[in-house]
Amino acid sequence: MKTRFAPSPTGFLHIGSVRTALFSWLLARHFNGTFILRIEDTDRQRSKPEYTELILETLKWLKIDWDGAVEYQSRRLDRYQEVIDDLVSRGLAYYCDCSVERLENLRAEQMAQGFPQPRYDEHCRNLNLTKGPGRVVRLKISRIWT
Numbered sequence: 001m002k003t004r005f006a007p008s009p010t011g012f013l014h015i016g017s018v019r020t021a022l023f024s025w026l027l028a029r030h031f032n033g034t035f036i037l038r039i040e041d042t043d044r045q046r047s048k049p050e051y052t053e054l055i056l057e058t059l060k061w062l063k064i065d066w067d068g069a070v071e072y073q074s075r076r077l078d079r080y081q082e083v084i085d086d087l088v089s090r091g092l093a094y095y096c097d098c099s100v101e102r103l104e105n106l107r108a109e110q111m112a113q114g115f116p117q118p119r120y121d122e123h124c125r126n127l128n129l130t131k132g133p134g135r136v137v138r139l140k141i142s143r144i145w146t
Contacts, residue, residue: 005017005035006039034067039070093138094125095136102123
């Protein structure tokens with residue numbers, strides 16, 4: 001049994017996050033498993049070291065201990081890029097450069113049309129874009145709507 005708690009250091013630790021940590025820790029300890037602490041620090045604009053320190057201090061204060069060293073998502077970016085490159089090369093993912101404004105407009109249009117759940121319209125799916133500034137990676141999934 002291996003569980004993990006993966007808080008984002010973008011603000012104060014929420015009571016719901018503490019609950020998640022506690023349940024994950026209890027489950028791992030009950031089954032003599034491993035409890036991993038992984039800091040989701042890839043949001044470079046909002047992540048702050050003082051929030052990471054506060055997370056660590058809070059967990060220690062609550063006596064929620066973790067196994068091994070603290071893992072940091074930002075230290076695995078090379079691995080994530082390898083996986084992205086593999087997915088894109090196999091045609092399972094693609095780069096998208098839709099602006100925030102375009103996506104907000106698309107959402108507003110779909111909401112006005114009564115869509116129960118707004119969705120990305122796959123605008124960039126077949127454009128064969130390459131990696132570039134401001135581009136995100138989207139997975140190619142089966143179309144389940146028209």
